[in-house]
Amino acid sequence: MSLDIFSQYLINCLMLGMIYAMVAVGFTLFFGVLDVIQFAHGDVLMAGGFGALVAYAATQAVGIANSWVQLLLMVVSTTVMTAALGALVARFLVLPLRNAPPLNTLLITLMMGMVLREAVRLVYPNGSNPQPFPSLLPHDAWRVGGLDLRVDSLILLVVGLLLIAGLHLLITRSKLGLAIRAVAQDGETARVMGINFNRIVLLTFGLGSAMGALGGVMRGLYYTEITFDVGLLLGVIGFAAAILGGLGNLYGAILGGFLFAVLQAIGAVALPVLLPDFPSAYKDVFAFTVVIVLIGWKPTGLIAEKTSERV
Amino acid sequence: MALLSVQGIHTAYDRVNVLHDVSLDVEPGKITCILGSNGSGKTTLIRSILGLTPPNQGDIVFEGASLVRLPTHEIIARGIACIPEGRRIFPKMTVEENLRTGAYRLSDSAEITRRAMQVYELFPRLKERRTQLAGTMSGGEQAMVSMGRGLMGKPKMLIIDEPSLGLSPLYVKENFRIIREINGMGITVLLVEQNVRQTLVIAHHGYVLSQGRMAASGTTEELSADAEVQAAYFG
Numbered sequence: 001m002s003l004d005i006f007s008q009y010l011i012n013c014l015m016l017g018m019i020y021a022m023v024a025v026g027f028t029l030f031f032g033v034l035d036v037i038q039f040a041h042g043d044v045l046m047a048g049g050f051g052a053l054v055a056y057a058a059t060q061a062v063g064i065a066n067s068w069v070q071l072l073l074m075v076v077s078t079t080v081m082t083a084a085l086g087a088l089v090a091r092f093l094v095l096p097l098r099n100a101p102p103l104n105t106l107l108i109t110l111m112m113g114m115v116l117r118e119a120v121r122l123v124y125p126n127g128s129n130p131q132p133f134p135s136l137l138p139h140d141a142w143r144v145g146g147l148d149l150r151v152d153s154l155i156l157l158v159v160g161l162l163l164i165a166g167l168h169l170l171i172t173r174s175k176l177g178l179a180i181r182a183v184a185q186d187g188e189t190a191r192v193m194g195i196n197f198n199r200i201v202l203l204t205f206g207l208g209s210a211m212g213a214l215g216g217v218m219r220g221l222y223y224t225e226i227t228f229d230v231g232l233l234l235g236v237i238g239f240a241a242a243i244l245g246g247l248g249n250l251y252g253a254i255l256g257g258f259l260f261a262v263l264q265a266i267g268a269v270a271l272p273v274l275l276p277d278f279p280s281a282y283k284d285v286f287a288f289t290v291v292i293v294l295i296g297w298k299p300t301g302l303i304a305e306k307t308s309e310r311v
Numbered sequence: 312m313a314l315l316s317v318q319g320i321h322t323a324y325d326r327v328n329v330l331h332d333v334s335l336d337v338e339p340g341k342i343t344c345i346l347g348s349n350g351s352g353k354t355t356l357i358r359s360i361l362g363l364t365p366p367n368q369g370d371i372v373f374e375g376a377s378l379v380r381l382p383t384h385e386i387i388a389r390g391i392a393c394i395p396e397g398r399r400i401f402p403k404m405t406v407e408e409n410l411r412t413g414a415y416r417l418s419d420s421a422e423i424t425r426r427a428m429q430v431y432e433l434f435p436r437l438k439e440r441r442t443q444l445a446g447t448m449s450g451g452e453q454a455m456v457s458m459g460r461g462l463m464g465k466p467k468m469l470i471i472d473e474p475s476l477g478l479s480p481l482y483v484k485e486n487f488r489i490i491r492e493i494n495g496m497g498i499t500v501l502l503v504e505q506n507v508r509q510t511l512v513i514a515h516h517g518y519v520l521s522q523g524r525m526a527a528s529g530t531t532e533e534l535s536a537d538a539e540v541q542a543a544y545f546g
Contacts, residue, residue, distance in 0.1 A: 175415075182401055182412050189399040192361060194387035194416040194464065 007147045013265040014258075015153060015222055018160035021257030022215030023238030024245065025167060026086075026208030028253040031242070032184035033204045036094055036105045040113035041212060042235020044089065047116050048082035048213030049133070049226045050124055056134050067136040074136075078217055079210045086209025087202040095201060113231065121228040130227045133220035156218050163214060164254060167207075171250060180204050184248070212238070233284075240291050246301025255302060263287035312375075314339040314468055314499050315360070320369030322359045329355040330366070331523050337468065342490070342500040344510045344531070347520035353503045354396060356520065357472050360501075361393060362386045373468070388416055392466035396473045396503075398457040402446025406437050409445050409456050413463030423463070430459035433489065451482040458489060468499045475506050487513055511535050 023045065030038040055077040059070045093112060097105045121127040137152035171177040182190040183200045191197045216234070220226045241260045245252025267286030271278045294302070313336035322330040329352050337343045347353050358364040360371055362383040371378045378386050387393075392413070401409050410430055414423045431438035434455040440448065445456050454474065461469055471490060475483040483506065491513050494500050504510040511517065511531045519527040519534070527537065 175418075178404075178408060178411060179415065181404060181408075182415075185401045185403055186399055188363065189395060189401070190412070191363070191383040192387065192393050192395060192399075193412045193460070194384045195412070196382070196384045198382075 004147060007149075009265055009269050011150075011153050011157070013261045014157055015160075015218075015261075016264065017258035017261030018157065018164070019215040019219045019222075019234075019257075020237050020241050020260050021164060021254040022160065022218075023212045023234055024241035024253035024257045025164075025250060026212040027239050027242035028245070028248055028250055029180070029204050029208040030090075030094075032248045032250075033180060033187075033201050034090075034094060034098070036102060037109070037239070038086075038089065038094065038205070039106055039109040039235065039239075040089055040093075040116060041086075041109075041209065042231030042233075042238065043113035043116040044082055044085050044209050044231070045212045045216035045234060046226075046228065046231035047085060047120060048078040048209075049216040049220050049230065050120050050131075050228075051081040052078040052217050052220065053131060053133065053226065067134075070134070071136045075214065075217060078213050082213035083206035083210040086205040086207075089209075090202050090205035091198075094205070095198065113235070117228055117231065124228070127228050130225050133224050133226045135221065135224045137221060152221070156222060160215075160218060163211065167211060168250070170207075176200075176203065240288070244291055244294060244301060246303040249301065249303050252301050252303040259302075260287055260291065263290050313337055314374065315501070316372045317356070317360065318370045318372065320356075320359055320366035320371065322355055322364055322366040324355055324358075324364055329523050330359065332369070333520070333523070333525050334369075335518050335525065335528070337499060337501050338516060339467075339499050340494075340497060341515040342494050342502055342513055344502045344504055344514035344517045345520060346504060346507055346510065346517055346534075347526075348505070350522075351520040352523040353520055354472065355523075357393070357396075357470055357503060360386075360470065361391070384416075387464070390467035391470065392461045392464045392468075393470040394457050394461040394472065394474060396476065398450075398453045400445040400453050400456045400460070402444065404445060405442050406445055406448075406456055407441040409460050410437075410463050413460035416464065426463050426465065430462055433462070433492070434459055450477055451479065451485075454478060454482060454486065458486075458493075462493065462498075466498060468501060469493060470501045470503070472503045473505065474502075475504065475509075483509070 023042070026041050027038065030036060052074040055074045056070060059073055064070055089109065089112060093108050094105055097108065137155055140151045141148045142151065171180060179190065179195045179200045182193060182195055183197060187197060237260055241256030242253045244259060245254070245256030264283045264287045267283030268280040271286060272280050315337040317333060317335045319332050319334050320330055321328060321332060333356060345353050345356065355364060359366045360378065362378065362381055365379060373389055373391065378389070401412060407427065410427050411423060414426060417423055436452060437455055437459055440452070445453060448456065474486045474490070478486065487509050490500060490502065502510060502514060511534060514531050517528065517531050517534045518525055527534065
């Protein structure tokens, strides 16, 4: 394999890993504060992606042509929209079921995801088919030592890393992060410390959802396409990544996200080279099989709860 | 006037009535204790005051305003802090972060640092270990973290629930000394204890709970002298 193609795969793998990590972080935050699985998470992201498309159409309608301004408006509107959607799911679906069996929460969020998915498919014009996502980042490429580095990929990678680092700082350094960790470790004692439990839960759901939606927008910009069911696979992969890393652990989710992308890359590139009969389309089969084996080997995740900091 | 006045509350927990017509007054600046055996309703009484298990009947008045139906964080905002039973420190936070949760309602960071310094003065051991994860500390040290955390909010009233539970006799003695010191700073203390003799020594006023009802009350001298109370509840 030439260095050029290898670098392409490497960048692709990093990009996917980051997007998965950004989705997985949401699952792990939600589980951290409320011990619940929010299965509508993937579809909240999808709705955020379509919201960004609507915002793009709106900028065109009012005659804004600068692609940076368009992008900024898309990012801001999708962040606000998904944060609100995530908080609404928490307020009206998850919190009222706090004393019900966890399976009910899982089921009700699963159904909520279906509602979102079908609603977008039916309401969005021609929603059943893939929608083109505007490619707004510069397409220049830099030639570095025989490699083509595309500026748009680099921008997405850097922004993604900054977002993950920012989330880390928010959780470990800020007062909101202190409250999120307190609620995650002992919700009742957090209340006795004067922390407004419900407010922190809503903020956490908003934060996790917005983070995932930004991952969704990055995915749209990278692949210049979005479908109504993108949240399905993205949700399952993000969930798998969060479990793989150790649900409730922020760094586990990030690790799990990148690990899943590496597995996909191995399935797509390395295995077909070694086994001539292995088509690269089997990359998800391969990646999920390895995840199943890994979870069988370490049922509590790679970074086990006991030795690590939950959220 | 009493700082806290619990007026005839009935509280149900998991649909079983645990407290029946319980009343008590906490005088400002004093140490008031609640005595009683396991399952007598002491913890439910504390949970009622904190709004974690609100009473179905009766009223709880703090500084002249009712606390009933307020969410817990608003009750705390009125100037109440609690050192919960079993210490309940945040195990995956450092000592310093644990202290900061106690001052959560405060936003002045210089004041938070100043209060942390006061806590470190009271518990020099915590200063040495301020970057250690609280969950990796010994029970006695965790008790200090929990006490320090309770003091960080500069409460008007501090509720201390079973502070000597699970501690070695040496720490228990130290605990009682510190509770007295906290009271000496002008903080009103509501102390829940099973350790009757040492509690009666430091407290000013006491109540005895038995099977969810207030069985006796009085100054600690009166309670100590009351042979019937002694025989019935303290063994």
